[in-house]
Amino acid sequence: MGKRERTKAENRQAILDAARLVFAELGYGETTVRDIIRRTGLASGTFYNYFKSKEEVFQALMDASALRMRPRIRAERIRAANFEEFISASFRAYFDYIAQDEEMHRIIRRKSGAMRVRMDTPEVVAVFDELHLDIERAIAQGVLPNVDPDYLTAAFVGIAFEVGDIMQTRDPFDADEAAEFATKLFLGGVNALPRLPETK
Amino acid sequence: MGKRERTKAENRQAILDAARLVFAELGYGETTVRDIIRRTGLASGTFYNYFKSKEEVFQALMDASALRMRPRIRAERIRAANFEEFISASFRAYFDYIAQDEEMHRIIRRKSGAMRVRMDTPEVVAVFDELHLDIERAIAQGVLPNVDPDYLTAAFVGIAFEVGDIMQTRDPFDADEAAEFATKLFLGGVNALPRLPETK
Amino acid sequence: MGKRERTKAENRQAILDAARLVFAELGYGETTVRDIIRRTGLASGTFYNYFKSKEEVFQALMDASALRMRPRIRAERIRAANFEEFISASFRAYFDYIAQDEEMHRIIRRKSGAMRVRMDTPEVVAVFDELHLDIERAIAQGVLPNVDPDYLTAAFVGIAFEVGDIMQTRDPFDADEAAEFATKLFLGGVNALPRLPETK
Amino acid sequence: MGKRERTKAENRQAILDAARLVFAELGYGETTVRDIIRRTGLASGTFYNYFKSKEEVFQALMDASALRMRPRIRAERIRAANFEEFISASFRAYFDYIAQDEEMHRIIRRKSGAMRVRMDTPEVVAVFDELHLDIERAIAQGVLPNVDPDYLTAAFVGIAFEVGDIMQTRDPFDADEAAEFATKLFLGGVNALPRLPETK
DNA sequence: AATGAATGAGCGTTCATTCAT
DNA sequence: AATGAATGAACGCTCATTCAT
Secondary structure (H helix, E strand, C coil), X not given: CCHHHCCHHHHHHHXXXXXXXXXXXXXXXXXXXXXXXXXXXXXXXXXXXXXXXXXXXHHHHHHHHHHHHHHHHHHHHXXXXXXHHHHHHHHHHHHHHHHHCHHHHHHHHHHXXXXXXXXXXXXXXXXXXXXXXXXXXXXXXXXXXXXXXXXXXXXXXXXXXXXXXXXXXXXXXXXXXXXXXXXXXXXXXXXXXXXXXXXX | CCCCCCCHHHHHHHHHHHHHHHHHHHCCCCCCHHHHHXXXXXXXXXXXXXXXXXXXXXXXXXXXXXXXXXXXHHHHHHHCCCHHHHHXXXXXXXXXXXXXXXXXXXXXXXXXXXXXXXXXXXXXXXXXXXXXXXXXXXXXXXXXCCCCHHHHHHHHHHHHHHHHHHHHHCCCCCHHHHHHHHHHHHHHHHHHCCCCCCCC | CCCCCCCHHHHHHHHHHHHHHHXXXXXXXXXXXXXXXXXXXXXXXXXXHHCCCHHHHHHHHHHHHHHHHHHHHHHHHHHCCCHHHHHHHHHHHHHHXXXXXXXXXXXXXXXXXXXXXXXXXXXXXXXXXHHHHHHHHHHHCCCCCCCCHHHHHHHHHHHHHHHHHHHXXXXXXXXXXXXXXXXXXXXXXXXXXXXXXXXX | CCHHHCCHHHHHHHHHHHHHHHHHHHCCXXXXXXXXXXXXXXXXXXXXXXXXXXXXXXXXXXXXXXXXHHHHHHHHHHHCCCHHHHHHHHHHHHHHHXXXXXXXXXXXXXXXXXXXXXXXXXXXXXXXXXXXXXXXXXXXXXXXXXXXXHHHHHHHHHHHHHHHHHHHHCCCCCHHHHHHHHHHHHHHHHHHCCCCCCCC
């Protein structure tokens, strides 16, 4: 099948897929539009039928990913009987996600030298945003003590990101183990947290 | 004073300072050598009297930073009466460090849109490495229970990085508060962590 | 007609033509890729759609020229009844060739000051190679006495090059006259040459 | 002895010596002023105390060389009993000269790839000029028949240059043999040359 | 006179982007 | 809609040259 016969949707997806891999491999800053289209096999001009710039593909990638992650996290939240279960499920969802993305993982590992350039992947952003809302809600509902919601979300994200990173270096790696570690640490920490003064 | 009168040391420092800011603003990948020298007001060729490439400035920056952070953390470790104090002091050292770097902070904030690109700054790397050793030592000495040292270090770094990031967005911001939050969360979490099976 | 409408072949040829002139004018070493494309009126980047480097254009030029000169000399060799006629025809072919290249000639003259930088033009190389084989063959067949074939070829080339050079400075110039001079000198000289000892 | 104590004359000579080698190695066009001064061990700025540019060193080199070659050729002319001896001595002087310049020779050989770039060395120019006058004089005095003096000089130079080139590729090489070859060829050729019509 | 850092023009090359086909 | 050659801005880097020391 020549490129001509591919549907618009297929070409668009091909570009997005290529972009995801190349961003992961080279980092956003060092990725060129040419790198992306080279991976698709499409002609250079064709890129501009779908996206105006590198920035725009990246944005589309973010949106697409959020679309995949958000429903999973929402489902977990609904299923979760309590905050503990929700946190546990969120970590697990994130670790499962990066665990399953084998190709991405291999590419990233091949590259990382002394200097690691990390980009907020769409997945992290999705988790981050969703979680932030949930934590604020939990505090409002008294499910959580009155801690600083921004810092707490940040801590969750930081743990997820860094522990996930280490997890991926292990061979074989165990997403459940990582999720249990992160969950225990995070929840244990939450209980020890200083309460903010009540703003009555 | 013309650039010709400046001492070599001053010009070298001017380039390093500019590089730090530009790396922070644009990320390593998107920074060009010309971006750096433009900020110094020096002529383009002058850059190459001091550094062979972008990579080399970055490396110099790393080395210089490690030189500043490492002794601080070592001093804290020696002063610390126990693990709790050591962790607390480490968070505080890191938050103090980024707190004081006002200009860098303003620049980073100006840029960060939807996409945050984070680079392991020399400071983070220094903290990370030092800490990793300390945690392993603490476990070996029985000061810490037998937890996974890599994950634990990763969690510390993640919390420091992300909470520090949020802290910097606040005006005014309070490094002590952030350090207390991070310390409590982390230490509370450590106590709740699953022990690894003893490898007797 | 805009450059965009030109066929690929035309643009490629335009670059080759420009390169020939610029190499002749400035010498290979002092010619820059930009000198070449400036002469074509194409954009700088366009050069790299056709050639990877200055070296590559030069090579292409060599190949093209050899293709033009070699068949002419071969034809002469076949037509020639004897060695004298072959030498005469070869000089004539070379002088005709440079005589006809009016533009090249004007350019070279404009430049040559005290310092002449001469490059083995593709034409010279073509003549040289062809001739070397022919002289060796002539000796092997007893047509020529047993003289040093390398030196004899070199002498032919030297005479052709330098006499051709002088010829081009004359206005008007006479390729037949130059060819007659060179032929007589060369053939007269060959007869006076010391024979190498027979290696029987 | 530091560079400071060197006399002006010594530094000037050091630059000239370095320039000769570098020109021979890289060719005029590809030689940079930096290449030259690097070879001397002097500071870059110092070059400009002695010469205004690469062109000027080259010119000085020409002049110096002419000064060395001219007297030799003049001496030969005076000693020579006839035109034959003069030609023979001139070829010998030239071949001896390039033969003896061992270092230059080695350098040139190391470089020459498929593409030979030849520069009129000062020596060639000196021989050329001197010879041109002598040939004209010989014709005027009836020692030589009425041939074209420009072409004849050119032929001499061409033979000298190319045969000398080949000679240098041989190991070991024999300047006497080369000189004998060139002389015989040239003189044999002269006798066979067409006479120009007398311009009475 | 000698030094060597600063300068900025210019080079080879890559790149995002345009546009005729 | 897809193509890929043309474009020219911008990049990393080198160089001749200047000039304060």
